Amino acid sequence: MNPDEQLYDEQVVRPYVISRGRTEARANLDLISLAVAIRQPTGLEVGLDPEHLAIVRLCRRPLSVAEIAAALDLPAGTVRVLLGDLLDSGFVAVQDPQPEVDVLDERMYRAVLDGLRAL
């Protein structure tokens, strides 16, 4: 069997359904953009899927798109779409603007080196 067909079946169709056919994430999110829950759902909200709720639950502390995707076993693209919804409905805050590490910031190098030395 063509492995691409398999990929198509299992990894593309389901996420596509979860994101209701949307592939365009509105939020400007990178794999390492962090999201954090700022409001807990009551369970009565209209338009929140189980995946949305799962994301809000996970993001009690800041988590990257990559971590959310891995934890929920969803492609990063789907997580971006869902985070866009949650951003609109005010359940999560997302790092803003697009995080680009400041390569001129001496403090950043020092913090990273100290953190690595403490490993």
Added chain:
Amino acid sequence: MASVPSDKVRMPTPVKLLIAGGFGVGKTTMVGAVSEIKPLRTEEVLTDRSVGVDDLSGVERKTTTTVAMDFGRISVGDDYVLYLFGTPGQERFWFVWDELARGALGAVVLADTRRLSDCFPSVDYFERRGTPFVVAVNCFEGAPVYDLAEVKMALSLPADIPVLLCDARRRASGKEVLITLVQHAYSRRPVAKV
């Protein structure tokens, strides 16, 4: 529960490092050795047969390969969080690379002395992009041992690119490689315009 205005939420700045190199060179192993979380991955399992083009001679038996990326996290204080991404080993999946490389502080290129040329594409890629990188030679048992000068010559690397030996399975070794990388990135950082 009271809602928190989003501009009041303090979040660390993520810093991204990449672990690259050829098929089966130890990328996933190194991410796992240094990460504080179990390495996470989005994985599409390919069999040797569907992979086809990979030459497995002299390499530990391996029946699957990782298509997407695996990653780990290292907390570095309150203000920053370090994310490590292992890149896909096969060139045909390099479309994932551009997204991974965007905004990366630097990259480790892992090399295996039995198949040194496998790391050329990674070296070329980071050179072209201007991403700071170091080459770490993963010491597999039974692999020929060369001294670093020989490896450096064989790779025809510019003199200022650090090359070091490592054992991808050991945290202390991965830590040393990452420290060398960040120091190198620091020494290569663009000079602020005045």
